[in-house]
Amino acid sequence: MAYFGTIGGEPPRRHFSCLACKQPITDGQHSTRIEFQSDPDGSAGLSGVYHTACGRPYQSLARVVNMNPWARF
Numbered sequence: 001m002a003y004f005g006t007i008g009g010e011p012p013r014r015h016f017s018c019l020a021c022k023q024p025i026t027d028g029q030h031s032t033r034i035e036f037q038s039d040p041d042g043s044a045g046l047s048g049v050y051h052t053a054c055g056r057p058y059q060s061l062a063r064v065v066n067m068n069p070w071a072r073f
């Protein structure tokens with residue numbers, strides 16, 4: 001069961017967890033925010049903050065999705 005911390009509870013706002021590896025992103029780590037047009041509020045667990053390294057493949061995916069917002073994954 002995936003845990004995204006956004007449904008039915010108080011999301012931890014101080015530290016984001018990387019959506020790819022689910023590990024907290026600490027202050028010293030590089031992170032990047034990736035927005036999927038198909039998931040504007042992050043409820044599908046796609047739009048959000050990733051470690052920069054973890055987010056690289058998602059960034060490519062987001063680019064494809066955002067060019068084709070009608071595509072479903």
Ligand SMILES: [Zn+2]
Pocket residue numbers: 018019020021022023050051054
């Ligand atoms: Zn990560």
